[in-house]
Amino acid sequence: MRLIEVIIIAIGLSMDAFAVSITLGLSVNKPKLKQILKPGLFFGFFQAVMPIIGYFVGINFVNIVQHLAHWIAFALLGFIGLKMIKESISKRDNEENIDENSFKFIKLLFLAIATSIDAFAIGVTFALLQVNIFGAALIIGLTTFIIAMAGVKIGNVFGIKYKTKSELFGGMILIILGIKILIEGLLQNGR
Numbered sequence: 597m598r599l600i601e602v603i604i605i606a607i608g609l610s611m612d613a614f615a616v617s618i619t620l621g622l623s624v625n626k627p628k629l630k631q632i633l634k635p636g637l638f639f640g641f642f643q644a645v646m647p648i649i650g651y652f653v654g655i656n657f658v659n660i661v662q663h664l665a666h667w668i669a670f671a672l673l674g675f676i677g678l679k680m681i682k683e684s685i686s687k688r689d690n691e692e693n694i695d696e697n698s699f700k701f702i703k704l705l706f707l708a709i710a711t712s713i714d715a716f717a718i719g720v721t722f723a724l725l726q727v728n729i730f731g732a733a734l735i736i737g738l739t740t741f742i743i744a745m746a747g748v749k750i751g752n753v754f755g756i757k758y759k760t761k762s763e764l765f766g767g768m769i770l771i772i773l774g775i776k777i778l779i780e781g782l783l784q785n786g787r
Contacts, residue, residue, distance in 0.1 A: 650719020666781020
């Protein structure tokens, strides 16, 4: 997997954190630096750690399913992408209200874990595709850190208007990458 593909996956994965960060930005009149940094740190950390955990879980199964790696990557990326698209559509009519307590440690912890579950599945995919997991995790973590901080500021400035669009965009990116990996795998294996 090339660097640009890892960056695109990182952007796609960060869209959940971006959407949540927008809602965090809505909850304050004028976010302080601490309120901008905290979501970035929480989301970035978990988005970096979860693929590593998924990778080491997945690495145990690589020899068993190596010839199916492109199908598994396609299925996982497609499932995650469709889930993000479905959530973006269902949230249009059901927006959550977030208050100033959203920046508390425990709430940010739960939000970070919830938004990084998809990154675990990506880690399994990376194991199947033999990706350098530590480099990929660093890119994913830094990308999410930056995008989550931007989300808080954007949420504060522009409001809820872009929240669902970011999840929709992230889901489409992951589906397209899944299709690309499947096509490359089919062409490479002649199946």
